[in-house]
């Protein structure tokens with residue numbers, strides 16, 4: 526996605542004359558001042574950060590604190606401002622408004638190469654004519670570190686990403702996953718104060734993505750590098766991050782731990798991103814405190830109001846995993862029941878992912894532990910506390 530965006534932006538006349546980032550320029554940014562590179566920090570703060578491109582507001586009034594050692598994911602759909610926010614942090618884009626602080630040091634005026642940050646991008650950005658070892662050593666050699674130290678640190682970094690035996694190869698002789706590991710080694714070898722990653726797994730096939738995701742997690746658990754990670758993939762964000770920031774149209778929608786976002790999304794927008802695939806607009810029948818009844822004939826549900834929903838329509842969000850076939854192993858006894866005709870059923874190993882249609886035509890995604898077949902009519906159950914009801918105008 527980001528590569529599409531890059532090529533799109535490369536042709537964009539509103540780019541304010543800024544050329545598309547070139548691999549060598551970005552690699553060069555990994556060079557750092559020795560003192561800065563070694564120092565750690567307590568908190569990095571983005572205060573009221575905005576970035577406009579002409580009339581396009583890419584990031585708007587972003588307020589964010591990142592604690593030293595934390596892994597933070599910026600999550601949202603294409604165009605929501607994730608990469609712009611990351612580029613502002615990196616110093617690749619000047620801010621339109623606001624400030625960035627590393628503890629007591631204001632850093633938004635500092636050039637990227639002096640911030641002591643490491644970057645990894647979707648397209649690897651390796652030097653094609655240099656060996657793996659030379660690529661990884663780049664940030665250290667241009668700082669003129671003693672040869673012995675360069676060798677020792679490069680060896681360490683290559684070992685961490687398990688590429689010791691590929692040190693003499695050129696990037697073109699490596700798989701995509703291996704190239705991305707070289708890019709990671711090149712970023713961590715400088716011991717960055719902040720490690721920035723922009724969709725680093727997007728170019729990899731699903732199996733490799735999963736494997737690399739685990740590698741990145743392992744690396745973070747080993748090195749505790751403060752990391753900001755941009756992704757549009759909720760699973761990736763949930764799996765990797767200590768905290769997730771959900772962005773929409775350049776604005777923060779919610780910040781929280783994976784558990785908070787997954788179980789208590791603040792809006793239908795966040796819910797949708799967290800896998801609540803069943804989103805229905807339904808009229809409110811009655812409400813007593815947080816307990817609320819919504820629906821019409823064929824689809825009537827009792828749920829939990831997430832904010833004040835009094836009259837008119839409400840937005841209901843339910844995860845497929847919380848809807849089960851009644852009476853089967855996974856079906857709860859209390860709560861809501863809905864009759865559907867099964868339309869599609871997909872085998873998923875331990876369970877079946879299915880879609881059914883209610884009498885009045887609403888499509889419901891659910892999970893079944895036992896076999897269901899298309900055309901069959903089943904009764905579904907969903908616990909009241911897993912039916913989240915929002916105001917339709919909730920952000």
Ligand SMILES: Nc1ncnc2c1ncn2[C@@H]1O[C@H](COP(=O)(O)OP(=O)(O)OP(=O)(O)O)[C@@H](O)[C@H]1O
Nearest residue numbers: 526527530539540578583603604605606607608609
């Ligand atoms: N250099 C630029 N010139 C003009 N508009 C830009 C530029 N960079 C980004 N934008 C616009 O700013 C908004 C946010 O873009 P950004 O690249 O930050 O989104 P994103 O969430 O990272 O998207 P993706 O997942 O596709 O990479 C979009 O509307 C985009 O078109």
